[in-house]
Amino acid sequence: MTRAFLDKQPSDVASMFDDVAAKYDLTNDVLSLGQSRLWRKAVARAVDARPGDRVLDLAAGTGTSSLPFERAGARVVPCDFSLGMLGEGKRRHPRLPFTAGDATRLPFADDVFDTVTISFGLRNVQDTEGALREMLRVTRPGGRIVVCEFSHPTWAPFRTVYTEYLMRALPPVATAVSSNPDAYVYLADSIRAWPDQPGLAALLAESGWSRPAWRNLTGGIVALHRATKA
Template structure:
């Protein structure tokens, strides 16, 4: 198995990420032209983790996204369903409490976390709505969710150019730097087929989140959605 299909069977997606784990962070840096660092900084600011708060970083992969939360003094739990990603992450950051978990059946009690966040992983979950409800369940009343995900550029001419990059330029670039370039064909397709900003906001509201809002990063290539759990 070299790539997953868009019906997102969990075992296929997990296996795909196992295959790319070793060079995942490097590949993302190259394919995003370094923008992934800007996006991670925006996520950290939106989550606004504080000392002693508990933060769930879902689809954390190797925990590159978790480090900014840990640096604030928060207790961050990197969670992912790819054991390959978790193994690479644990080797790099042995002090973090890596946890294997499925986004649709999280291994945590109700009302556990002050903040929950997922970056570039929600579109890989087979049941998006169920995952959003699970995130709501494990969040404390008054807590917040921050979702960073690829989205739809707001300017139509740029959207056309971006789509061409995804489907034409991304695969050959991935072949040069990734251990499993075919996986990035799936990733490009999953980005293209993902709901736009208002549609994802509606899904958050349907899952119970309130005060849902979003802002675009990099012209809408990425959108940052945030919501709160009612006290």
């Protein structure tokens, strides 16, 4: 089984997610103690998809994150570079237009989407700023980006407890419920190495997005960043 490392070679990351596709949603629910469902609801509220909106859902995996946009009447395109994830998603939700694509080289024209969103996937892209610029390219003027990603807890004592969970509790729990426990060792490593909330907001601005802002979820374990295309 494949484990990615912090150099985030695309082939390694894609293969790692291929390995965990079948149990990915279940494993996330267990490891997040059920919080992942609340985070998905927060993303859906932030995107606020309306009938006829064009929504690009990047790192969509099996399509679970795309369902709220479809139910709202939007034309959602779930996109991922893991063929294993896409195959599992197509099996579960055959009506959705799953599309294979690399976030740094999106297979879409300029100014196509009203909203681009990515949940727990930007951290796995080798070139973060390149991906943010690509998302800007495919978003129409006045459109928005919504990024949901692991971040840094804001309360220092809780941050210590959370770091201990990542280092000590997450690997054995992943061993019990995941088809590829090593993937969740990478998960813990990549979370610790990821920029904090102001750091990601700065990357959004440097990539050309306007008015970046964020809202903390679950004490800052996750942050919901938003910005617009001028």
